[in-house]
Amino acid sequence: MSAKTTRTIAEINARIKNGSAVVLNASEMTKLVRSKGKAKAAREVDVVTTGTFSPMCSSGLLFNIGQEPPVIRASKISLNGVPAYAGIAAVDGYIGATETAADDPLNKVYPGQFKYGGGHVIEDLVRGKAVHLLAQSYVTDCYPRREIDKKVTLVELPYAQLLNPRNCYQNYNAAVNLTGKIIYTYMGPLKPNCRNVNYATAGELSPLFNDPFLRTIGLGTRIFLGGGIGYVLGPGTQHAAKPKRNERGLPLSPAGTLMLRGDLKKMNARFLRGVSILGYGCSLSVGVGIPIPVLDEEMAWFTGVADADIQMPVKDYGHDYPQGIARVLTHVTYQELMDGDVDILGNKVQSVPLTSRSRSLEIADELKSWITRGEFLLTEAQEPIPSE
Amino acid sequence: MTDVDKSYRKIIYLTFPQEVSGRPMVCNLTRLFDLTFNILKAQIPPRREGNMTLELSGTEENYKKGVSYLKDHGIKVASAAQRISRDEESCTHCGTCTAICPNDSLYLDRTTMRVVFDKERCAACGLCTRVCPVRAMHVEVKNGNEW
Numbered sequence A: 001m002s003a004k005t006t007r008t009i010a011e012i013n014a015r016i017k018n019g020s021a022v023v024l025n026a027s028e029m030t031k032l033v034r035s036k037g038k039a040k041a042a043r044e045v046d047v048v049t050t051g052t053f054s055p056m057c058s059s060g061l062l063f064n065i066g067q068e069p070p071v072i073r074a075s076k077i078s079l080n081g082v083p084a085y086a087g088i089a090a091v092d093g094y095i096g097a098t099e100t101a102a103d104d105p106l107n108k109v110y111p112g113q114f115k116y117g118g119g120h121v122i123e124d125l126v127r128g129k130a131v132h133l134l135a136q137s138y139v140t141d142c143y144p145r146r147e148i149d150k151k152v153t154l155v156e157l158p159y160a161q162l163l164n165p166r167n168c169y170q171n172y173n174a175a176v177n178l179t180g181k182i183i184y185t186y187m188g189p190l191k192p193n194c195r196n197v198n199y200a201t202a203g204e205l206s207p208l209f210n211d212p213f214l215r216t217i218g219l220g221t222r223i224f225l226g227g228g229i230g231y232v233l234g235p236g237t238q239h240a241a242k243p244k245r246n247e248r249g250l251p252l253s254p255a256g257t258l259m260l261r262g263d264l265k266k267m268n269a270r271f272l273r274g275v276s277i278l279g280y281g282c283s284l285s286v287g288v289g290i291p292i293p294v295l296d297e298e299m300a301w302f303t304g305v306a307d308a309d310i311q312m313p314v315k316d317y318g319h320d321y322p323q324g325i326a327r328v329l330t331h332v333t334y335q336e337l338m339d340g341d342v343d344i345l346g347n348k349v350q351s352v353p354l355t356s357r358s359r360s361l362e363i364a365d366e367l368k369s370w371i372t373r374g375e376f377l378l379t380e381a382q383e384p385i386p387s388e
Numbered sequence B: 001m002t003d004v005d006k007s008y009r010k011i012i013y014l015t016f017p018q019e020v021s022g023r024p025m026v027c028n029l030t031r032l033f034d035l036t037f038n039i040l041k042a043q044i045p046p047r048r049e050g051n052m053t054l055e056l057s058g059t060e061e062n063y064k065k066g067v068s069y070l071k072d073h074g075i076k077v078a079s080a081a082q083r084i085s086r087d088e089e090s091c092t093h094c095g096t097c098t099a100i101c102p103n104d105s106l107y108l109d110r111t112t113m114r115v116v117f118d119k120e121r122c123a124a125c126g127l128c129t130r131v132c133p134v135r136a137m138h139v140e141v142k143n144g145n146e147w
Helices: A009-017 A026-044 A118-126 A297-303 A334-339 A357-372 B025-033 B060-072 B127-131
Strands: A023-025 A047-049 A052-055 A060-064 A076-079 A082-084 A092-096 A131-136 A147-152 A159-167 A174-176 A183-185 A188-190 A196-199 A222-225 A228-235 A258-263 A272-277 A281-289 A291-293 A311-316 A330-333 A341-344 A347-353 B008-016 B036-043 B050-058 B076-079 B082-086 B106-109 B114-117 B137-141
Touching (some): A026 A047, A196 A334, A281 A357, A330 A334, A334 A341, B025 B060, B127 B137
Antiparallel strands (some): A047 A291, A052 A281, A060 A092, A060 A159, A183 A188, A228 A258, B036 B050
């Protein structure tokens, strides 16, 4: 019997460069590990690609609008009528995905439609559309200009980096509504009396289910982000390092998150879409794909995760969630949710996804083809993300 | 007893003249012609002209009898004033719309996990146009007799 397989990221990169690396998407890896076992899968496979495409609040764009003499110290900036944060420097701004247009009626006519917000601005920029830039100043001795009011496109912005403080939630709540009337939540519309259960995440394709303790993901990990190249910067906001886990090490509640960054100018609107969530607000659907190096048998085992292994907590968004009550009604597996009807509190409940599983697979396959063609090399994480 | 095909289904737009807007015409469609109705949209103010978008199902023969009955009572019957279309480029196949579609004309193909839009089943209620996060569902309004 030969020694247990181990390989380094440098060795994997050498194989990617000479075209011999074996790359599988996460679903293909699941089948391989099930059929041949983790030892054989570890010997055969170098990299597993993951993917997810889902609304991810806590996303946004860090940008610089450039100067045109006489120069300006902008104290207010908006793009297409959506306010950006301007308190960074003279002409730097940050526009968040969930910011709504300043004149949006919000929930005054309930449920509000939230037709245009920060996420839509980002999508429009990526599509090459001109957006209306309005920058205003109170005027200083060194910055005499009072206003910039013009149309700009992405290529004209000197700097545009997608900077997402929290993406890629590792597991998430499945939402039901136990009250007697329909509610409109960030988890979508929830019919009364528990008639639908809405869920997010891409299951066995989802990045952080394939590396549940973030052994290979940290500061500097190169990833697919919005159709371009991005990097992991570290744990995202609300990152929970010590969740309760099942016997496979998978969290039983929303746990790990990532902060991500990538050059917006290289991205593709197919994987970056502004979204309007009825009655709730605006957001951005973000496509993320993370390559997981199969360093050893343990990583082969982790990347062999199947939809049936993933247990998602079901929570009541009618009463409990708004009141901050952490009650979990039950756990259901991602496989059950995929199949259509799930058993909750003795009833058959229709399951409704919010994450596009088909586009998540497309992302995993796109990343796979980049690596297979030798265009995308893996990086070593420079600082680990706490996870236990 | 022989099986009767009650699968005939149509969505119609009714205009009620002032003098009949107070009468239980829709109820009579069920009582007299064994038609199942689903009111999709209605505005029938008392003693004024009203209108209603109605989905009817039953046998084709009874559907025709029912429509004649409505016309005999002075109600104008036209095919539905709107229908729904999907922007195939825009749809991300997330699945959110399947939560509210009242008659499963939007549903997930569980093997591909893509959202199927069955236009034949669609009752043109328009709920999906508001719920779709990327606004891929659109209402097409009838222009004359053409779509």
